[in-house]
Amino acid sequence: MADDMEEQLEISTSEQFKALGHPLRHRLLFALGQEAATISQLAATLGTAKGNVAHHLGVLREARMVRVVETRQVRGGTEQYYRRTARQLHFSGEGGRANRVVTLQAVAAELESAEGQPLLKLRNLRLTERQAEELQDRLTQLVSDLTDAGPGEARHGVVVSVYRPRQANQPS
Structure with missing residues (x-):
């Protein structure tokens, strides 16, 4: 799979901020930051149902935050590999402020299952x-x-x- 991610x-956009309104979507973006994965692989990694992953990937895809980078024929069906569209996400304006809480909820879920x-x-100092x-x-x-160590590493x-x-x- 070619590395064609934007930097x-x-x-x-409101569509993008809405797409980031759920912690699982952040976790999907975390998981897709280094390598492409299928719905089944993502469901296993994140410990959730394939239908749940498929729904949230659809929302991220509509917001142009993930895309299909490869398809493979398997047992009479087509397996799609998804990848994030950019290495880094930069939040602008007030929408970025609102998304911090959801991002931290996603990080908390990642830490809990780490x-x-x-x-x-x-x-604090x-x-x-x-x-x-x-x-x-x-x-x-x-x-x-930091440099990515490659697909063979955790x-x-x-x-x-x-x-x-x-x-x-403060008192005067």
Whole structure:
């Protein structure tokens, strides 16, 4: 299967934001980020019914976030291999804000079903704006520089976030 994924897909239409309104669709996008898979393979990987996967893939396909990259004839039927259309999804505008919660729900489901002991660290500390920007830049670069080890290796998820929690009013 040829690697014809775009580098980045701008998520900007209401159809795309609606497609990302369900955690399973995010999990499908996670699973299809490195290699193509069939409905049966995705159902087994995600522990859900093939009909459920087929429905959610249809929504993602209509939003042009996944596509069929190969078909094979098997036992009188046609098997379709799906793949994400872009390596990275970039969220623009207010729709991106709303999608964060659903994305985190999908990540939580991935962590819950993960093999072994996944690393999850949460730390709150005081940073200057400059320190926060530098940290964000360094983490972005670290993740961007990672190289895929190839189809024979296990898939790993990487979640990186730097955020500023809502600030309580400080006494004067």
